[in-house]
Amino acid sequence: MRLITVAGSPSVGKTSVILRAAEILHRDGLAVGIAKFDSLSTGDDALYEQRGFPVVTGLAGALCPDHYFVSNIEDCLAWGQRRGLDVLISESAGLCNRCSPHIDGIYALCVVDALAGVHTPRKIGPMLRLADLVVITKGDIVSQVEREVFAYQVRLANPGARALFCNGITGQGADEVARALRNAPVVPELEGRHLRFPMPAAVCPYCVGETAIGETHQRGNVKKMRFRDLESGVNP
Amino acid sequence: MSGALERTPLHLLLDRHPCVGDFLGALGLDAGDGQRPLGDWLRHLPDEELFDAGMAREQMLAHIQRLIGEVEDMARASRPLRSLTLLGGRDKSGQAENVELEVRAGEVVCIVGPTGSGKSRLLADIECLAQGDTPTGRRILLDGQPPGDERRYAPDRKLVAQLSQNMNFVVDLSVRDFITLHARCRMVADVEGMAEQVIACANGLTGEKFSPEVSVTQLSGGQTRALMIADAALLSASPVVLIDEIENAGVDRKRALRLLSGGDKIVLISTHDPLLALRGDRRLVIRNGGIAEVITTGDGERDNLERLETLDGLLMDVRDRLRRGLRIEDRLEWPH
Secondary structure (H helix, E strand, O other): OEEEEEEEOOOOOHHHHHHHHHHHHHHOOOOEEEEEEEOOOOOHHHHHHHOOOOEEEEEOOOOOHHHHHHHHHHHHHHHHHHOOOOEEEEEEEOOOOOOOOOEOOOEEEEEEEHHHOOOHHHHOOHHHHOOOEEEEEOHHHEOHHHHHHHHHHHHHHOOOOEEEEOOOOOOOOHHHHHHHHHOOOEOOOOOOOOEOOOOOOOOOHHHHOOOOOOHHHOOOOOOOOOOHHHOOOOOO | OHHHHHHOEHHHHHHHOHHHHHHHHHOOOOOOOOOOEHHHHHHHOOHHHHHHHOOOHHHHHHHHHHHHHHHHHHHOOOOOOOEEEEEOOEOOOOOEOOOEEEEEOOOEEEEEOOOOOOHHHHHHHHHOOOEOOOOOOOEEEEOOEOOOHHHHOOHHHOOEEEEOOOOEOOOOOEHHHHHHHHHHHOOOOOHHHHHHHHHHHHHHHEOOOOOOOOEHHHOOHHHHHHHHHHHHHHOOOOOEEEEEOOOOOOEOHHHHHHHHHHOOOEEEEEOOOHHHHOOOOEEEEEEOOEEEEEEEOOHHHHHHHHHHHHHHHHHHHHHHHHHOOOOOOOOOOOOO
């Protein structure tokens, strides 16, 4: 079975891109399934099911979705194997730009939205910079100039990756996404593999339910802002 | 090679490759005085800063190396395209198209057919340089050869610029800053001069002139179209321009097509507009998802085009008079 990790900020069009590509793979006789990760709720599982794709859903709830994803992806892989899938696509929302869901040796796709503006690619961290393929959506509703500038910025943000435009509504560009997915490496197991980069960290009382504000509660992995006017020798 | 890169003092690197400075800036890293060689500087970065930046040292080194390579690649002028060939596939019923169409640089080909007949699919096949791997089974050749993967998968060096109808500007920049931003990405020698030229050219295409200082989001539909056509003709890297209709409001279609084909572009326009359809050198008739016919614009059609243009001029004139608050009482003279 081939495994592909798909990540991108909320509402960029991950589900649409996956659906378009999955339909093409399905047409070519491949069994495609989806592991959908979200935080509070999702309606996307219904969209997948409607089109006949087996889907398993994981809701991270109060946990960092990235951490939740990596603790569950092995079980998803096993689920896909039990279902006899040829291709398993995991979809997870990168809720912060520091998200880092990609795994060494697993084909990694990042979806970005041309509507987000030309400066966005440089602000996205490992999710974009360490992906193998960057799919740019909503290119049809921005001007040709912005498309070119956006693509240029994506290329600077991840010079090693392939990047392409895909229209999640008409499916334009989905053939190319599907072709890339078809060639993703086969993954028998994940045990012993590593993330391409550590996930954003947070181990402090607030991680486990603290709500009170104040210095006495700030223990563990705490990072403080710097204020230049408080540093010695600097005038406010 | 990465060894040489590691030994290069950072300030030299930043001097020679501004993209490296942009990259480090985007990661929030401070280059310091830049005296240290890159490798040394990376080794001295605190782990915490790397963790915040979201990249490990060796990933960063590899990234910088690829970045420099890509930017040098982009700056290299691309080989001009002389022709695009479309090898027919099949229509929606599986009937073979039996078409081999070669379009040369400077040529304008129109695509006509009812809504839903497959005009957009044809544009999409060209846009993705289909190789028998789309539902139509069509294939696209460049200068008579199948395109390599690097041509299919480099979106910022894309062969095809597409001007669609429902486009918006997301950035809120003045026209001048916007076109300058594009020119900088295209790495043209005279960025400001090029921007001036594109804006002047766009103003030549539209009845309603605009200033370079106005924000792109405030342009009218016609002004936007004119600006995008001028940009596609003069600044876009793409030798092929696909246009999904040019609305008649406020754009001089004749000049627009002349500008595009004069820039040795290969122009394909999907249109229902008689003034555009008849101005093409040829037009493809789409029926049931397939190319049913290729029509070369005839002499009689060219004569009729002139008559239609006179008629259109008359309509434009009436529109202009109405806009200025005049009455249209005098009997209009129709062309014979």
